[in-house]
Amino acid sequence: MSQNKSKEVLFGLYDDETDLMDAIRVANKEHLEIDEVFTPFPVHGLDHLLHFEESRLHIAGFVYGAMGTLTAFLFMSWVFTRDWPIIFGGKPYWSVPAFIPITFELTVLFCAIGMVVSYYTVNGLAPGVTIPTLHDRITDDKFCIAFNTNGASAQDIGNMKDFLSKTGASLIDSKVV
Amino acid sequence: MSAVVSPIREPLITGSKTYHDITEDICGPTERAPGLLWTIAMALSVAGLATFAFSVFWTVYFGIGTWDLNRTIGWGWDITNFVWWIGIGHAGTLISAILLLFRQKWRTGVNRAAEAMTIFAVICAGQFPLIHMGRIWLAFFIFPYPNTRGPLWVNFNSPLLWDVFAISTYFTVSILFWYTGLVPDFATMRDRSTGMRRKIYNFLSFGWTGSAKHWQRFESLSLILAGLATPLVLSVHTIVSFDFATSVIPGWHTTIFPPYFVAGAIFSGFAMVLTLMLIARKVLHLEDYITLEHIESMNKVILLTGSIVGTAYLTELFISWYSGYIYEQFAFFNRALGPYWWSYFGMMACNVLSPQIFWFKKYRRSIFVTFFMSIFINIGMWFERFVIIATTLARDYLPSSWSYYVPTWVEIGIFVGSMGLFFVLFLLFTRVAPVVAIAEVKSILKTSGDQYKGKNAMPHHHAHDDHGHH
Numbered sequence: 158m159s160q161n162k163s164k165e166v167l168f169g170l171y172d173d174e175t176d177l178m179d180a181i182r183v184a185n186k187e188h189l190e191i192d193e194v195f196t197p198f199p200v201h202g203l204d205h206l207l208h209f210e211e212s213r214l215h216i217a218g219f220v221y222g223a224m225g226t227l228t229a230f231l232f233m234s235w236v237f238t239r240d241w242p243i244i245f246g247g248k249p250y251w252s253v254p255a256f257i258p259i260t261f262e263l264t265v266l267f268c269a270i271g272m273v274v275s276y277y278t279v280n281g282l283a284p285g286v287t288i289p290t291l292h293d294r295i296t297d298d299k300f301c302i303a304f305n306t307n308g309a310s311a312q313d314i315g316n317m318k319d320f321l322s323k324t325g326a327s328l329i330d331s332k333v334v
Numbered sequence: 335m336s337a338v339v340s341p342i343r344e345p346l347i348t349g350s351k352t353y354h355d356i357t358e359d360i361c362g363p364t365e366r367a368p369g370l371l372w373t374i375a376m377a378l379s380v381a382g383l384a385t386f387a388f389s390v391f392w393t394v395y396f397g398i399g400t401w402d403l404n405r406t407i408g409w410g411w412d413i414t415n416f417v418w419w420i421g422i423g424h425a426g427t428l429i430s431a432i433l434l435l436f437r438q439k440w441r442t443g444v445n446r447a448a449e450a451m452t453i454f455a456v457i458c459a460g461q462f463p464l465i466h467m468g469r470i471w472l473a474f475f476i477f478p479y480p481n482t483r484g485p486l487w488v489n490f491n492s493p494l495l496w497d498v499f500a501i502s503t504y505f506t507v508s509i510l511f512w513y514t515g516l517v518p519d520f521a522t523m524r525d526r527s528t529g530m531r532r533k534i535y536n537f538l539s540f541g542w543t544g545s546a547k548h549w550q551r552f553e554s555l556s557l558i559l560a561g562l563a564t565p566l567v568l569s570v571h572t573i574v575s576f577d578f579a580t581s582v583i584p585g586w587h588t589t590i591f592p593p594y595f596v597a598g599a600i601f602s603g604f605a606m607v608l609t610l611m612l613i614a615r616k617v618l619h620l621e622d623y624i625t626l627e628h629i630e631s632m633n634k635v636i637l638l639t640g641s642i643v644g645t646a647y648l649t650e651l652f653i654s655w656y657s658g659y660i661y662e663q664f665a666f667f668n669r670a671l672g673p674y675w676w677s678y679f680g681m682m683a684c685n686v687l688s689p690q691i692f693w694f695k696k697y698r699r700s701i702f703v704t705f706f707m708s709i710f711i712n713i714g715m716w717f718e719r720f721v722i723i724a725t726t727l728a729r730d731y732l733p734s735s736w737s738y739y740v741p742t743w744v745e746i747g748i749f750v751g752s753m754g755l756f757f758v759l760f761l762l763f764t765r766v767a768p769v770v771a772i773a774e775v776k777s778i779l780k781t782s783g784d785q786y787k788g789k790n791a792m793p794h795h796h797a798h799d800d801h802g803h804h
Binding site: 174193194195196197198199200201203204207209211212214215218222232233236237240241243245246248252255256258259261262263265266268269270272273276277279280281282283284285286287288290293294295296297298301 | 352353354357478484485486487489490491492493495496499500502503506507510511514517518521522524525526536537538540541542543544545546547548549550551552553554555558559562563565566569573576772773774776777780
């Protein structure tokens with residue numbers, strides 16, 4: 158998302174998510190290449206219309222979780238069988254059932270922290286990051302379709318503008334971000 | 335929208351709101367100067383916090399001998415308060431995680447504040463084990479770190495250590511979950527503001543733009559975090575109950591404790607959510623977002639969990655008799671008719687009998703009744719922990735060591751003061767962050783707004799008819 162070189166963007170704002178979805182359907186039919194779509198809240202079904210691949214965060218989550226499981230279980234096993242074996246209440250050194258609560262907690266902890274860090278990293282979001290926004294109402298009540306017009310011909314830009322106005326965009330503007 | 339909503343469900347957002355109205359209504363209170371009520375509440379809370387700080391200082395300086403705990407009753411108000419606060423800290427994650435998995439739309443109106451409450455309650459809960467250690471400057475000994483004493487590790491077989499892991503994990507995951515939901519809403523606040531305020535919210539919103547790809551990842555993350563938080567929330571109070579259940583004290587050594595504690599935690603957590611939300615909706619004018627429908631739903635959860643708790647109390651009594659084990663029988667006889675009989679009856683009245691009023695729809699939808707019930711339940715659940723802890727310890731195996739315990743002003747100061755800590759944090763939260771999850775409420779508007787469903791619904795209503803273009 159965060160590119161260093163500036164990008165010329167033509168965008169249209171829609172007042173309702175149904176207008177936005179209809180517009181994207183038209184764009185798909187006309188083979189217009191939408192650069193990005195911005196919405197104030199998660200719109201159901203948008204990812205299918207935009208042909209997004211399923212997020213792989215859950216796979217990362219599984220890996221982080223498994224790391225937590227192994228870390229906790231192997232560490233406790235090492236401490237109580239190799240490093241400093243102590244008998245507690247006449248139980249065996251390697252008292253597996255007693256390790257389960259901590260193993261579970263660390264699985265959850267590693268998975269949650271790992272996934273949240275991954276999520277912000279792949280999104281390019283972090284404290285202090287500023288990504289220029291196209292319009293202040295996009296996080297309020299406007300639904301935005303943006304085209305990248307870097308190197309686009311005047312005719313292409315005209316087509317994009319026609320598309321935005323005929324699909325009911327209430328505001329059409331361009332911006333360099 | 336393709337989501338299917340049963341036609342008999344009542345609307346969850348009233349007042350024919352548009353998306354922009356939602357932004358205005360929820361961001362508005364944070365952009366205006368605080369009202370008189372807020373200022374008074376803050377002053378009282380700061381006084382509470384000062385009491386807390388002073389009492390803790392007293393405890394640390396003179397030692398926990400200032401609490402009048404004795405050889406027989408080694409756990410008094412401190413652990414009672416710890417379990418009480420940690421129980422309250424269960425509703426937020428239950429609402430945001432378990433109800434997300436169950437696709438309960440009413441969660442969206444209350445989840446943000448409930449999660450904030452969870453985090454602040456866990457902060458309060460965490461104070462008590464730390465203070466209770468006596469030598470608080472050595473509190474880091476509870477973590478397994480390589481040390482020069484061998485290294486000598488902590489006892490991984492001890493439920494008290496499981497607690498350390500459970501509560502710190504719960505606290506971390508709750509904060510991550512809460513903040514991830516706050517980021518898009520902070521972006522909304524950023525885009526409405528100018529100057530310094532914009533800079534601050536820009537920092538807090540991590541540069542959120544509302545990109546469709548980000549939202550897709552957001553939903554994926556929320557779902558998995560909810561999936562993780564669900565067993566986590568159940569595990570935390572299970573492990574807290576292990577502190578008691580794995581001991582060999584009659585009255586504590588029972589297998590019913592984990593489910594009974596979890597139900598009690600949800601019960602008390604919802605009561606505290608109701609106490610806070612009934613005030614917040616009035617003071618911040620959120621009646622259109624936290625409706626009677628929300629309150630009724632929470633009262634249903636209270637009725638269910640209250641009845642589970644009541645059943646558990648009776649099961650305990652029955653089993654202690656049925657076990658034929660005289661020490662167990664004595665422990666329960668002593669709970670109900672011993673020196674602390676009043677706390678047992680307080681617990682029974684507040685937790686078991688009084689919630690039964692919620693079988694009646696009229697009372698489930700009454701704000702007055704709900705508010706008083708929520709206070710009763712908070713008191714009752716405190717009594718429950720006191721009954722379990724102090725009553726059980728007061729009469730142990732040796733009649734010669736039987737004892738009675740009354741808290742000193744220091745312990746009372748710490749407990750009352752911890753509420754000051756809690757309310758200071760909560761009141762600050764209402765000033766700096768949206769109290770209702772803006773984006774989530776917007777996402778249910780088309781299926782649960784009163785202009786789209788219910789008896790006031792207008793046919794073919796479009797959200798953009800209501801305000802001008804910009």
